[in-house]
Amino acid sequence: MMTGAEIVIRCLQEEKVDYVFGYPGGAVLHIYDELFKQDKVKHVLVRHEQAAVHAADGLARSTHKVGVALVTSGPGATNAVTGIATAYMDSIPMVIISGQVPSYYIGQDAFQECDTVGITRPCVKHNFLIKDVRDIAMTMKKAFYIANTGRPGPVVVDIPKDITAAKCKFDYPNDVHMRSYNPVVKGHLGQIKKAVQLLLGARRPMIYTGGGVILSNADKLLTKLTRRLGFPITNTLMGLGAYPATDPQFLGMPGMHGTLEANMAMQHCDVLLAIGARFDDRVIGNPENFASLPRKIIHVDIDPSSISKRVRVDVPIVGNVPDVLAEMIKLIEAEQGKTEIGDWWKEIEGWRSRQCMNYKLKNDVIMPQYVIEKLYEITGGNAIITSDVGQHQMWAAQYYKFDQPRRWLNSGGLGTMGVGLPYAMGAALANPDLQIVCVTGEGSIQMCIQELSTAKQFRLPIKIINLNNRYLGMVRQWQEMFHGSRYSESYMDSLPDFVKLAEAYGHVGIRVERPEEVEGALKKAFIEHKDELVFLDILTDREANVFPMVAAGKGLADMILAEDL
Amino acid sequence: MRHIISILLENEAGALSRVAGLFSARGYNIETLTVAPTEDSSLSRLTIVTSGSDEVIEQITKQLNKLIDVIKVVDLSEAAHIERELMLIKVRATGKDREEMKRMAEIFRGRIIDVTDSTYVIELTGSGPKLDAFIQAIDAGLILETVRTGVSGIGSGDRILKV
Ligand SMILES: Cc1ncc(C[n+]2csc(CCOP(=O)(O)OP(=O)(O)O)c2C)c(N)n1
Numbered sequence: 001m002m003t004g005a006e007i008v009i010r011c012l013q014e015e016k017v018d019y020v021f022g023y024p025g026g027a028v029l030h031i032y033d034e035l036f037k038q039d040k041v042k043h044v045l046v047r048h049e050q051a052a053v054h055a056a057d058g059l060a061r062s063t064h065k066v067g068v069a070l071v072t073s074g075p076g077a078t079n080a081v082t083g084i085a086t087a088y089m090d091s092i093p094m095v096i097i098s099g100q101v102p103s104y105y106i107g108q109d110a111f112q113e114c115d116t117v118g119i120t121r122p123c124v125k126h127n128f129l130i131k132d133v134r135d136i137a138m139t140m141k142k143a144f145y146i147a148n149t150g151r152p153g154p155v156v157v158d159i160p161k162d163i164t165a166a167k168c169k170f171d172y173p174n175d176v177h178m179r180s181y182n183p184v185v186k187g188h189l190g191q192i193k194k195a196v197q198l199l200l201g202a203r204r205p206m207i208y209t210g211g212g213v214i215l216s217n218a219d220k221l222l223t224k225l226t227r228r229l230g231f232p233i234t235n236t237l238m239g240l241g242a243y244p245a246t247d248p249q250f251l252g253m254p255g256m257h258g259t260l261e262a263n264m265a266m267q268h269c270d271v272l273l274a275i276g277a278r279f280d281d282r283v284i285g286n287p288e289n290f291a292s293l294p295r296k297i298i299h300v301d302i303d304p305s306s307i308s309k310r311v312r313v314d315v316p317i318v319g320n321v322p323d324v325l326a327e328m329i330k331l332i333e334a335e336q337g338k339t340e341i342g343d344w345w346k347e348i349e350g351w352r353s354r355q356c357m358n359y360k361l362k363n364d365v366i367m368p369q370y371v372i373e374k375l376y377e378i379t380g381g382n383a384i385i386t387s388d389v390g391q392h393q394m395w396a397a398q399y400y401k402f403d404q405p406r407r408w409l410n411s412g413g414l415g416t417m418g419v420g421l422p423y424a425m426g427a428a429l430a431n432p433d434l435q436i437v438c439v440t441g442e443g444s445i446q447m448c449i450q451e452l453s454t455a456k457q458f459r460l461p462i463k464i465i466n467l468n469n470r471y472l473g474m475v476r477q478w479q480e481m482f483h484g485s486r487y488s489e490s491y492m493d494s495l496p497d498f499v500k501l502a503e504a505y506g507h508v509g510i511r512v513e514r515p516e517e518v519e520g521a522l523k524k525a526f527i528e529h530k531d532e533l534v535f536l537d538i539l540t541d542r543e544a545n546v547f548p549m550v551a552a553g554k555g556l557a558d559m560i561l562a563e564d565l
Numbered sequence: 566m567r568h569i570i571s572i573l574l575e576n577e578a579g580a581l582s583r584v585a586g587l588f589s590a591r592g593y594n595i596e597t598l599t600v601a602p603t604e605d606s607s608l609s610r611l612t613i614v615t616s617g618s619d620e621v622i623e624q625i626t627k628q629l630n631k632l633i634d635v636i637k638v639v640d641l642s643e644a645a646h647i648e649r650e651l652m653l654i655k656v657r658a659t660g661k662d663r664e665e666m667k668r669m670a671e672i673f674r675g676r677i678i679d680v681t682d683s684t685y686v687i688e689l690t691g692s693g694p695k696l697d698a699f700i701q702a703i704d705a706g707l708i709l710e711t712v713r714t715g716v717s718g719i720g721s722g723d724r725i726l727k728v
Binding site for chain 2: 146305
């Protein structure tokens with residue numbers, strides 16, 4: 001016989017969970033007691049539950065594992081909600097265990113009671129409230145299974161305190177069968193054949209891929225297919241690293257801050273192969289405008305509800321991306337020769353020659369783009385880069401060339417400021433051999449700044465690149481462009497001295513104010529202080545803007561380029 | 566267009582709110598919703614009447630299928646089907662209205678199941694539109710209360726929704 005709490009921990013061990021990120025409280029005391037008695041599952045004590053979920057999410061994004069967080073009832077659970085919603089929007093596999101008041105108190109407004117299952121319902125793939133100790137093992141098994149199969153997502157398991165104290169026999173199920181949940185795997189062969197015929201007959205083809213390729217570990221197959229076809233390719237913000245960014249077939253990122261060549265090719269292609277992407281409004285701009293041009297669209301996705309949601313698709317293929325790609329490659333390799341698309345490439349090279357990513361360096365102020373370029377150099381393009389949300393996020397995505405998957409972690413769907421540092425913590429724990437960098441802004445970093453304390457406790461040698469423009473830069477940019485430069489509340493007054501702040505937490509802080517200091521400061525951080533957390537507070541051009549840009553609601557071809565200004 | 570969507574779902578706590586929550590979160594409308602366990606008490610059968618363009622209905626069925634507790638979804642209105650709804654309607658029945666109400670109930674094949682000096686309760690079964698028609702047909706000023714169950718539907722003949 002085991003207690004429910006012991007069973008919870010045994011389930012985590014069975015699932016080979018290395019790290020649980022969490023914060024204790026009354027409703028989870030039994031579970032924490034069991035954590036204490038073993039050492040297989042390591043617990044990372046964060047300083048705020050939001051960061052527990054983000055850190056577990058960062059671990060999941062940077063590996064291929066399910067991220068696990070543990071929080072108490074009431075405020076513990078509500079604090080976790082932002083993290084859960086963030087993971088949900090980006091389809092990240094996670095299991096969040098929340099304590100609940102004793103089952104006989106539920107519904108009585110007990111101390112620290114909240115309806116966790118109700119509150120999280122719209123932002124989880126699924127959730128459970130356990131009512132019997134005998135259900136814990138099967139529910140945990142289901143939670144991991146649901147989180148990490150099909151289109152992944154977060155699963156919440158809410159466990160009342162009395163259930164964690166009750167006892168029963170532990171028996172972890174080997175597998176799980178659910179009559180109501182059978183994710184598809186293989187794509188429909190007839191559809192795949194149709195798609196291949198379209199691709200081989202294309203004159204102006206384009207490949208567009210999203211986070212689905214990364215989540216399903218299909219990067220190698222994607223690269224093989226793309227090289228074999230010789231087609232141009234773009235990866236969305238969530239899909240960066242799925243295809244090597246330094247390869248000539250790569251056109252850069254599409255969308256609101258995508259490259260001219262990627263957006264024009266998306267807009268003007270005759271056959272678009274979309275893989276594990278969802279035609280997000282930040283990617284295709286105005287859907288009516290996008291749909292107004294004739295092109296055949298092939299859409300491969302594991303989630304049927306992603307297909308024909310925002311854009312009508314001609315050849316839908318519901319299936320697991322790697323399986324579908326493998327099938328496509330087989331069919332294409334059986335064909336002779338290559339599709340002749342020389343004219344199309346000429347047109348693309350024309351757009352590419354406009355060099356839309358060029359920016360002007362300044363002598364006296366640091367350009368944020370330059371910092372990212374230098375960061376790319378010093379890390380050899382091999383670091384895991386996490387970011388927060390804002391201009392710095394776009395610059396990191398634009399100027400750091402990701403050649404590998406799972407090296408770029410950011411909140412693309414929900415756009416949650418505050419994820420950067422916790423993502424870096426999760427990534428650092430799971431990837432001790434890689435350099436971990438958090439590119440952030442002085443607004444975002446303050447949303448989870450307390451985690452500097454956790455990072456100290458676990459000696460995580462994260463390098464924080466704070467592109468400090470003393471503005472909520474992305475907000476200010478929109479106000480400049482669309483609200484008559486009325487900078488309503490986008491100014492960051494009374495900033496802390498970040499160097500002293502870093503030092504107060506026991507880290508190294510470096511302030512960088514002049515362009516010529518950037519390289520030296522980066523070297524100092526990455527070489528001299530290799531094993532420490534270094535907070536680089538880099539004062540950048542206050543009013544630098546992110547270009548190119550497609551304004552919200554406009555068509556993809558309607559781009560504002562830096563050179564136009 | 567009006568659609569009748571039938572759902573087989575796990576008879577578990579919270580399953581109904583997942584379905585209802587999906588409709589409100591994604592801005593789909595629910596005209597009626599009925600739910601009850603089936604002959605297998607681990608399963609609930611739910612019928613929703615909704616409306617929307619073909620694209621919206623396609624999304625609704627896909628999103629419903631994505632819910633973990635949902636086992637099967639079918640758009641009954643795609644093919645031959647039968648729909649029924651039960652209405653209890655309390656009307657004022659005095660003077661000459663008394664005879665008139667009785668006559669209307671008969672025309673619509675309703676039954677008067679409760680009688681007082683001044684009121685009737687009429688029970689009426691039929692498709693949603695038929696019940697609407699009855700309400701239209703009688704003097705609105707005489708209606709005291711209406712209670713409708715919402716539509717239940719089932720496919721005709723060999724169309725069977727089962728696990
Ligand atoms: C939690 C949260 N609140 C508000 C926003 C809206 N928002 C988007 S970008 C941004 C400004 C971010 O400023 P900063 O972190 O300094 O980065 P910068 O844009 O200056 O690089 C804001 C407020 C958000 N994305 N997330």
